[in-house]
Amino acid sequence: MADKGPFLTSCIIFYLSIGAAIFQILEEPNWESARSKYLLQKEDILKKYPCLMKEDLDEILKVVSDAAGQGVSITGNKHHHMWDWGNSVIFAATIVTTIGYGNVAPKTKGGRVFCILYGLCGIPLCLVWISTLGSFFGDRAKRLSQVLIRRGVPVKRVQLICTAIFLLWGLFVHLVFPPLVFRSVEGWSYLEGLYFSFITLTTVGFGDYVAGTV
Structure with missing residues (x-):
């Protein structure tokens, strides 16, 4: 195992370097375009408003940026409530599941202290729950394999069938079906x-897309 350490480290560094290069190639032109568009729109x-000085516009933009940083909607007259019951439940879920979208975060000292305490208790609880679910589905897979073996199916084929069934089920439930719901909702x-x-x-949990927000 010790001999594999430098090799695996080199693999990780190489993988990160390749990923960084590809992301830079794909995303940097879009960032440059957005930056140029922003500067042109400011101009x-x-x-359009000659009475507005550059310093005044920068001050307005700072106010908008500060409000957005506090989770206040900055477009239109209708303000999306970031800390209503529904969003608070979603935020609590992102803590215990360690997703952390980043679109909502506590801004008060009390909220941040409680977030630490809540996570210290909630994350282990969530891990135990996930482990229990894993055991539940593992038992179902074991029962299915026993049924197939009793019917004379070879052991290797049973392993392949059970693995394929649970992989396909997991892909369908977590990746294939949810986008259809999100497209509709x-x-x-x-x-x-x-x-x-x-x-x-x-x-x-990048937070660039979060369900239930505007």
Whole structure:
């Protein structure tokens, strides 16, 4: 095992380097385009309203940025309540499942202290629950394999069948079906729903797509 350490470390560094290069190639042009568009729009606003100085516009943008950082909706007159009961339940779930989308986070000292305590208790509880679910489905797989063996199916084929059934079931429940629901409820494309499902399932939780928010 000790001999494999440097090799695995090299593999991880190489994998990270390849991933970083590909993401940079795919995403940097879009960022450059968005930045250029933002600067042009600022210039257009200043031309449209000559009485508005650049410093005034920057101050307005800072106010908007600060409000957005606190989770306040900055478009339209209708403000999306980030801390109603539904969103609070979702936030609590993202803590115990370690997903952490990042679109909602406690801003008060009390909220942050409680978040630490809540996570210290909730994360182990969630892990025990996941372990229990794993045991439940493991028992079902064992029963299915026993039934197939009694019917004369070879052991290797039984293992292959059980693995395939549970893998396909897991893919359907967690990746194939949810995007259809999100497309209907959230108005996302299937790819956006699939992307959100994968980011949630793997607990990466970027937060660029979150169900139930505007």
